[in-house]
Amino acid sequence: MDIIDRANEVAAIAVEARISVSADAPAEVEAVGVCLNCSAPVPDGHRWCDADCRNDWQARRNRKAGRLG
Numbered sequence: 001m002d003i004i005d006r007a008n009e010v011a012a013i014a015v016e017a018r019i020s021v022s023a024d025a026p027a028e029v030e031a032v033g034v035c036l037n038c039s040a041p042v043p044d045g046h047r048w049c050d051a052d053c054r055n056d057w058q059a060r061r062n063r064k065a066g067r068l069g
Contacts, residue, residue: 029036031045037053048054 029047031042031047033042033044034040035042035049035053036047037057038049040049040053042049048057
C-alpha cells in the first residue's frame, strides 16, 4: 500500500463520518412547504429544494452544534 492508497482510505473515513453526522441531522425538522435553506416553494413533504440547499443547511447546523461538516 502506497501513500496514495492511505490518503484515499483517510478521505473515505472522513466522508463516511460526515455522511453519518449529516444523515441524522435533519430528522427532527418538519417539512413546512418551503425550502428550509432558501425559502423557495417545495413539494409537500420536502424540506429542501435541492441537494445543495440541503447540504448548506446541514453544514450550517453542524457548525452551530460544533460538529464536523
